[in-house]
Amino acid sequence: MAKAVKMMVLDGCPHCRNAFRMIEELKQEHPEYQNVDIEVIEEQREEEKTRGYDYWYVPTFFVDDVKIHEGVPTKDKVEAVFKEAIQ
Numbered sequence: 001m002a003k004a005v006k007m008m009v010l011d012g013c014p015h016c017r018n019a020f021r022m023i024e025e026l027k028q029e030h031p032e033y034q035n036v037d038i039e040v041i042e043e044q045r046e047e048e049k050t051r052g053y054d055y056w057y058v059p060t061f062f063v064d065d066v067k068i069h070e071g072v073p074t075k076d077k078v079e080a081v082f083k084e085a086i087q
Contacts (some may be wrong), residue, residue, distance in 0.1 A: 001035075001084050002035050002037065002085045003063050003064045003084070003085045003086075003087070004039070004063070004064055004065075005036060005037065005038045005039065005062070005063050005081060005085050006017070006036075006039045006041055006049075006053075006061070006062045006065075007039065007040050007041065007059055007060070007061050007062075007063060008041050008043050008050060008053065008055060008058050008059060008060040008061075008062075009040055009041065009042055009043070009058050009059050010031045010042065010043060010044065010058050010081040011031075011042055011045075013049070013058050013059070014049075015058065015059060015071070015072050015073060016058055016059045018073060019059045019078060022073060022074075022075045022078040023038065023078060025075070026075065026078060026079055026082060029084075030079075030082070031078050032086060033086070035086075036082055036085045036086060038061075039066055043058065043085045053065075053067075054067070055067060055070050056070070057071040057072075059069050059071075059073060061081040063081060063084045063085050066084075068080060068081045068084050
């Protein structure tokens with residue numbers, strides 16, 4: 001079973017949109033990533049869910065509450081989140 005993944009985002013963030021595109025591409029290329037459930041948290045609407053998490057930039061990914069990536073995503077960095085989640 002995959003580890004819990006949280007993704008902090010902001011509506012309208014171009015880097016977040018790119019990250020979502022990369023997530024979909026990676027799930028298409030790697031069927032084993034399909035089972036990774038990513039809880040998307042919009043930090044302005046769901047501020048209470050961001051308490052206790054240390055980050056400044058979005059998108060930020062946490063796997064089992066450990067920060068794996070923060071800021072401008074690349075496909076390799078997003079894949080590192082998936083790899084950590086399925087370990």
